[in-house]
Structures are given as C-alpha cells and as structure tokens.
Amino acid sequence: MWSLFLIIATFVVCFAPSFQQFPRRCATREALLSKECCPSWDGDGSACGASSGRGFCQDVQAPTQPDGPQYPFSGVDDREKWPLVFYNRTCQCAGNYMGSNCGDCKFGFYGANCNERRESVRRNVFHLSRAEMSQYISYLNLAKNTMSTDYVVVTGTYEEMENGSNPMFANVSVYDVYVWMHYYVSRDALLGGPGNVWTNVDFAHWAPGFLPWHRLYLLHWENDIRKLTGDMSFVMPYWDWRDAGDCDVCTDELMGARSPGDPDLLSPGSVFSSWKVICSQPGAYNERGVLCDASQEGPLRRNPGNHNRNQVPRLPSSAEVAFTLGLRDYDTGPMDRTANMSFRNTMEGFGDPSTGRGSSTRMGMHAAIHVFMNGTMSSVQGSANDPIFLLHHAYIDSLYEQWLRVNQPSPSEYPDSGAPIGHNGDYNMVPFLPLYKNREFFLSSKELGYEYSSLQDSSEYLLASGVLNPRNVFYMRFIYQKHLFRYECLLIPF
Numbered sequence: 169m170w171s172l173f174l175i176i177a178t179f180v181v182c183f184a185p186s187f188q189q190f191p192r193r194c195a196t197r198e199a200l201l202s203k204e205c206c207p208s209w210d211g212d213g214s215a216c217g218a219s220s221g222r223g224f225c226q227d228v229q230a231p232t233q234p235d236g237p238q239y240p241f242s243g244v245d246d247r248e249k250w251p252l253v254f255y256n257r258t259c260q261c262a263g264n265y266m267g268s269n270c271g272d273c274k275f276g277f278y279g280a281n282c283n284e285r286r287e288s289v290r291r292n293v294f295h296l297s298r299a300e301m302s303q304y305i306s307y308l309n310l311a312k313n314t315m316s317t318d319y320v321v322v323t324g325t326y327e328e329m330e331n332g333s334n335p336m337f338a339n340v341s342v343y344d345v346y347v348w349m350h351y352y353v354s355r356d357a358l359l360g361g362p363g364n365v366w367t368n369v370d371f372a373h374w375a376p377g378f379l380p381w382h383r384l385y386l387l388h389w390e391n392d393i394r395k396l397t398g399d400m401s402f403v404m405p406y407w408d409w410r411d412a413g414d415c416d417v418c419t420d421e422l423m424g425a426r427s428p429g430d431p432d433l434l435s436p437g438s439v440f441s442s443w444k445v446i447c448s449q450p451g452a453y454n455e456r457g458v459l460c461d462a463s464q465e466g467p468l469r470r471n472p473g474n475h476n477r478n479q480v481p482r483l484p485s486s487a488e489v490a491f492t493l494g495l496r497d498y499d500t501g502p503m504d505r506t507a508n509m510s511f512r513n514t515m516e517g518f519g520d521p522s523t524g525r526g527s528s529t530r531m532g533m534h535a536a537i538h539v540f541m542n543g544t545m546s547s548v549q550g551s552a553n554d555p556i557f558l559l560h561h562a563y564i565d566s567l568y569e570q571w572l573r574v575n576q577p578s579p580s581e582y583p584d585s586g587a588p589i590g591h592n593g594d595y596n597m598v599p600f601l602p603l604y605k606n607r608e609f610f611l612s613s614k615e616l617g618y619e620y621s622s623l624q625d626s627s628e629y630l631l632a633s634g635v636l637n638p639r640n641v642f643y644m645r646f647i648y649q650k651h652l653f654r655y656e657c658l659l660i661p662f
C-alpha cells in the first residue's frame with residue numbers, strides 16, 4: 169500500500185508544475201544574473217505558458233508607498249522591495265492561472281483550464297474520523313520525508329552569492345520548505361558582521377500582514393500536500409483551543425504526547441518524536457552574522473503548560489475570542505505591537521484580549537498558544553517546525569474569516585502606507601514567488617475556494633433571507649459552535 173502511495177506521490181511531485189519558493193528552475197546562476205524568474209510551462213514549453221495565454225514574463229512593479237519608521241534602513245536586506253534583489257522579471261499569470269510558471273490554478277479553481285470551481289471545507293480536528301486523523305499524520309510525515317522537487321531554499325545573502333554568480337541554495341523536504349519560509353520571513357536583518365543585526369523587523373508578524381500572510385501560507389501548504397499525495401480532496405483541519413485546559417491535541421493519535429522519559433520531548437509513540445528541526449537557532453545565526461543553512465538541529469521540543477505563567481496565564485477563553493472579534497478596526501495607529509483597539513494586534517497577541525490595549529505585558533490569543541507550547545513553537549522563527557503550528561494557524565485563520573464576514577471591509581480598509589516594512593497593501597509577500605500582495609488575501613475565504621465547517625450553519629440562510637444582519641449572526645455563530653442547541657435564543661442585536 170505504502171509503495172503504491174509513494175509511486176503515486178513521486179509521479180505527482182515530478183510532474184506537478186513548479187509553484188513558489190524558490191522555484192528550483194530560478195535558483196540557477198543564469199536566472200540570478202539575468203534577474204529573471206520566468207520558467208517555461210511544460211504544457212507548451214513557453215516561458216510562463218505564454219503561447220497558451222496562461223501568462224507573461226513581465227517587469228516587477230516595485231511598491232511605491234512609504235513604510236513605517238520601525239525599520240530605519242534601506243538597501244541592507246534581501247527582503248526589501250521583494251523580490252527585486254533577486255529578480256526583476258517574473259511570470260504574471262492571466263485568468264485563473266497561477267504559479268511561478270502559470271502552470272497551476274488559482275486557489276479554489278481546478279481542471280486543465282482552471283475553470284472548475286470547488287469549495288473545500290476545513291474541519292475541527294476532533295471531528296475527523298480515526299482514519300482521517302491517521303491519514304493526516306501520514307501526509308505530514310510523508311511531506312517531512314520527501315525532498316521537494318519544485319523548490320529549494322536560500323542559505324546565503326545575495327551579497328554572499330556575489331550578486332548571483334555563486335548561487336547558495338539547499339534541498340529540503342516538502343514540509344521543510346515551509347519551515348524555512350516562516351524562518352526567512354521573520355528572521356532578523358543582518359547588517360554585516362557577527363552580532364550586527366536589527367531585531368525589530370518581521371515581514372509577516374506584529375503588523376497588518378500577519379493575517380493575510382498566514383492565510384496564503386496555509387493555502388500553499390494545503391496545495392502542496394495535494395500535489396504530494398495525489399489526494400486532491402485533502403483539506404487541512406484546525407484546532408479550536410478556546411477554553412482548553414491543556415494541549416488536548418497532544419496525544420499520540422494527533423500531534424504527539426509528552427515523552428515519559430523527558431518532559432521536553434515527544435512520546436516515542438508519535439511519529440513526530442523522530443522529526444528533526446531546521447532553522448531553530450536564531451541566536452546562533454545572529455552571533456555569526458549568517459542565515460540558517462537548513463541543516464538538521466535536533467528533535468522537536470514541546471513542554472505544554474510548563475511555560476512562564478506570568479507571560480501567559482492560560483489558553484485563551486471564549487470570552488477573549490469574542491472580545492477580539494468585536495473589535496471593528498482591522499489595525500490602528502502605528503500598526504505594530506503598540507496598536508490599541510486593533511483587531512489584528514489583539515488577535516496576534518500584543519493587544520490585551522479584555523481591553524484591546526496594545527503593548528500588553530501578557531501574551532494573548534495567537535501568541536499565547538505559541539508561548540504555552542514551551543519549546544520549538546515558542547520562538548517565532550522556528551515555530552513552523554512543530555506541526556501544531558498548522559492546526560493553530562488554521563484556527564486563527566477561521567477567526568480572521570469570522571471577522572471578515574461580520575465587518576465585510578472593502579479592500580481599501582487594508583492599510584496602503586505607513587505599515588511596518590513588508591506589510592503595506594501592495595507589498596509583495598516575502599518570500600513567495602510568484603508574487604502575491606497582502607491586500608489580495610484581505611477577503612473572504614469563499615473567494616479563495618475554502619470554508620470552515622464552524623461557519624457553515626443556518627445563519628447563512630437567515631443572512632441571505634435578510635432576517636439577520638451580520639452582527640447578529642456573529643454572536644449566534646459563536647454560541648452555536650460550543651452549545652449546539654442553544655444558539656437560537658441568543659440572537660441579540662447589539
């Protein structure tokens with residue numbers, strides 16, 4: 169069974185179109201020196217599938233809006249004006265086509281011509297059958313143990329690569345491409361020489377791009393698992409951690425129980441106990457003034473609940489989630505960790521989840537789960553090594569979706585300018601190739617072809633029929649998820 173599975177997986181991997189980061193076919197001396205990342209589409213052999221009208225090789229438009237003051241440099245980091253340090257021409261796909269060579273379909277579209285729409289539904293991990301749970305774990309493990317044929321990761325700066333003449337890339341597994349992407353987007357800026365770094369920078373966290381960036385990241389990951397396994401119906405599950413006293417997904421059936429021999433490690437009964445992490449030692453890289461080289465750095469560590477309780481007293485409560493979802497403004501003020509009454513900052517963890525005040529000394533919501541896990545998950549740069557990351561972020565994304573549906577913001581409500589570097593609406597999200605802008609993921613998941621089971625309830629019918637306005641629906645949904653039979657009496661307008 170497994171061998172058949174591997175043959176299918178290998179076939180799918182070898183013949184799937186290349187997709188994003190860094191596309192192997194753009195990680196060559198020639199591509200770097202010409203600054204062009206426009207691979208041919210295998211279907212017709214033309215760059216970006218141009219002969220078939222799938223897309224065209226075009227100049228990259230640099231973002232023009234000013235960034236916030238948090239990063240006072242220019243021309244020192246390869247992520248600035250992404251991806252212009254590496255490439256100034258990339259494929260721009262037409263119609264429903266997507267991918268680094270336009271060989272793929274946009275999220276939610278399928279078929280040879282990418283004109284079939286399909287909606288996938290992400291479910292609560294505890295609602296999966298035992299067979300579905302074990303299939304999910306086996307997909308994760310396959311991804312961790314299969315080298316990516318489509319992508320390689322960067323292990324040196326552009327300067328170290330001598331402006332492209334000496335490419336520095338490494339092969340990693342399908343799973344570790346994502347670990348690396350999360351490291352690379354959140355790492356500190358190297359200013360030259362040992363220990364000379366700028367830590368107050370992050371192209372995907374502590375600013376408005378947090379929610380769109382992770383939304384794109386999960387969509388890509390889901391797509392790559394589909395390609396790897398050939399299971400086009402694969403949909404990632406989520407972990408609803410509201411009011412959980414402990415890490416209830418930390419069982420050998422799911423994310424791995426605690427090791428009886430060492431409370432920092434995972435139980436030998438879990439496949440994840442054999443996983444090795446990469447890009448998990450930011451302090452060591454900074455001291456040496458280098459990037460992560462993607463080599464293995466020991467086992468996954470996790471010790472849930474034995475974290476610093478002054479920083480995070482407990483996992484977030486339903487009331488805190490409700491408060492956060494009730495914040496009307498997507499982001500506010502300087503749009504960083506200090507932002508007050510900001511939905512994004514409170515959801516991310518530096519806004520107090522009972523008052524909305526920024527710069528909170530206690531971590532809430534999203535950040536609380538990372539700290540609570542007390543191990544690999546607790547440092548931003550290495551956190552995606554732990555598969556709990558995906559379950560956690562899928563739930564954060566479902567909360568983002570609830571907020572979007574209640575507030576129905578226009579795209580212009582996403583900040584145009586003045587956000588910390590990497591986070592303005594038109595900034596290309598680091599380190600994705602092809603290019604995606606933050607604002608493009610500031611819209612309902614339905615437009616991206618997916619839904620959450622928790623949001624699929626009778627409220628949609630009532631909303632459509634005009635019985636409810638969106639704010640009523642929000643409260644009804646919230647109660648509905650935890651108390652299935654009581655929601656109807658809680659349709660209280662506010």
Ligand SMILES: [Cu+2]
Nearest residue numbers: 350372373382
């Ligand atoms: Cu993250």
